[in-house]
Amino acid sequence: MSLSLRHSITQYFSEIAFQGKSANEVVATARKNNHDDIGYIQECLFGTARHFFSLNFILNQLLEKKLAKKHSDLHSLLLTSLYQIEFLSTPDHAVVSESVETARELGKEWACQLVNGVLRNFQRDKKALWLAAENNAEAAAELPNWLIKRLQNAWKGKEKSIYTGLKQKPPLTLRVNQSHPNFSQAFKILEESNIGYAKHPTVSSAIILDTPVPVEAIPQFDQGLFSVQDASAQLAAWLLPLSKGDLVLDACAAPGGKTAHLLERYSVDLIAIDNQQSRAQKIHENLQRIGLNASVLVNDATQWKNNRPFDAILLDAPCSATGVIRRQPDIKLHRTDDDIYPLVKLQRALLDNCWNQLKAGGYLLYATCSLLPDENNKQIKRFCRDNTDAQVVQLDPEFQGLGTVGEFGLQLFPNNSQDGFFYSLLRKTV
Known part of the structure; x- marks a missing residue:
């Protein structure tokens, strides 16, 4: 050197x-x-x-x-x-x-x-x-004391496996575009480029590469056949029930991976929002690469109002990102215990505004990449207490084995095949 x-x-x-x-x-x-x-x-x-x-x-x-x-x-x-x-x-x-x-x-x-x-x-x-x-x-x-204490209190008996998961180098996981003309040849295309992989055991759109490679080396990446996205993040498009022609909101959409996956799976009218122009540009770039279209807006999802109620909403809320520390290890150097309550307040504001724009009978999928109950189970428990028209929907049993199912959602933990994530599916009762 x-x-x-x-x-x-x-x-x-x-x-x-x-x-x-x-x-x-x-x-x-x-x-x-x-x-x-x-x-x-x-x-x-x-x-x-x-x-x-x-x-x-x-x-x-x-x-x-x-x-x-x-x-x-x-x-x-x-x-x-x-x-x-x-x-x-x-x-x-x-x-x-x-x-x-x-x-x-x-x-x-x-x-x-x-x-x-x-x-x-x-x-x-x-x-x-x-x-x-x-x-x-x-x-x-390999974590700060404040986070160790929170994880010990929340996940007694699981904390050591969580520490191990957060210390690992993450795999490179791809999302296969199942609506792409070359989808049926996707695995053959990887094999012809000598890229080894394993299919994710549960998330059918996810494949985990044996060895990470630069995106430039992934065949047909620029043509939208493959995208880089962890299996836990891919789960969002499998958990939110959508029908053809639905009006859908992706409330905190940047960089657009989940937006794109929803559009790969469903023919819907989708509005994607982020509060920064530079981040909204990332959504545009992602969709353009794959050849998909959505209305991308720069706005504050705690206040923005649409003139029509939504059939479904994905709220991938800003959070502590404690579930993806292995992927972004600098988080543990920057995040502090004092950051958590302001994030919880922001999540509440986002939930409240999004819920007001969801039609009766519609679904809201709340997601974070956090391991902390204050942002996850406790957040949804409070929301359901304050909104009697909010009903927690049981998730598809095939996905429940990926983590721990609580009264208010599914907690995924970091391991060899996925990042830490939380999902709660809510239905607005009529």
């Missing part, structure tokens, strides 16, 4: 861990900077974020005193270097020597000896350090 690349990785990770930028945003910037090593950069950034709590615990064991906030660049250099030594195939001696030189490039000549000592001591003592990390709650779970 060149010194300039290691320097770039250090700066990029500092932006994620200490400046609050999203990993996806930082990787997009790196891509625009025409890095030839974008794959390696992404692996280092996402991997270090995924193992942040254990690596940071180990780093603090190796330091005589914690680094000051003003040295966040040095902090990032050490964390990403520890990740490369432990998890990547880069030769250890190269990581050490280049990290020392990068400290010098950062204008921290005084830290060269520190960097050298920390990394060499890690090489020597790593077995004992990892054993110590296993006895630290945050390091063992």
